Amino acid sequence: MDILENDVLEIGGQKFRSRFMIGTGRYPNPYIQQEAIKASESEILTFAIRRVNLEDPEEDAILQHLEGMSFTYLPNTSGAKNAEEAIRIARLAKASGISNWIKIEISVNEKTLLPDPVETLKATEVLANEGFVVLPYTSDDPVLCKRLEEAGAAAVMPGGAPIGTGLGILNPYHLQLIVEEANVPIIVDAGLGSASDVAQAMELGASGVLMNTPVAKAKDPVKMARAMKLAIDAGRLSYLAGRIPKKKYATASSVLEHISK
């Protein structure tokens, strides 16, 4: 979209045209995943780090499906239950040589997978000091988001709702406050379900969104990836354009003078 041509997202000194970070888990098959990624026009892909299955080493080796395409890789620390485990995973990811970006994801509660704020803050501090480009997935608490920024996060990623729920933005008021206070990009990560959620996130001033499940588990992941991309653009434009204030009563949009009777 031409009107957004110069609207660039900058994270960790890198510039992006796309404001869509897309996950690589749970697609029906690698082909659909690849087509969905293309339709999303994402430039940043997320991954997890796991043990190689030594019985079937190529199983799940995600990078083999993406050869020849150029992305910024955002590995996550999923599976980590505390800062120490997240830091270890981050260092393993960096040792791959493909990225020094890390999405900190530390969950203890299996039912909600909500991030542990204390451990997330600790890990952010340590990894930012080690030179990682740190993007913590965090609860949508304005004070915590500010603390993460101060700890060196390159972008802060509050969840709209728990991972994979598709409940949308449960606390738009908080998200708006987080955006207002932030000096780094705010990326809404987790909980979004459809294009309208995405547009809302962007209209509230988010710099971007990170999604996986709502695309991968849609009936048609490729179409949904496109829908999300368009919603990001629409929401972003709407935010930049500045919406009208809400009012209780009507204002005529047609002039009231010279009505022919």
Next chain:
Amino acid sequence: MREESETNMQLTVNGKQIELELQTVQELVQHYGLKEAHVVAEVNGEIIDRAIWEDHQLEPGAKIELVHFVGGG
């Protein structure tokens, strides 16, 4: 007398105990037929840089983790 290097070595790889006749991280990665560029190796809690896999001698009883990227959000 058999040389030490030719005897099998007890290792724990990704949580599984195995016995293999090899000496270096490089040989271990090759043993499993892994694409080197995509794998990260940790030996006894220490990440071993790919550049020194060939020189890194494994000790009997070493705990090795071989990890890679998989799909995730």
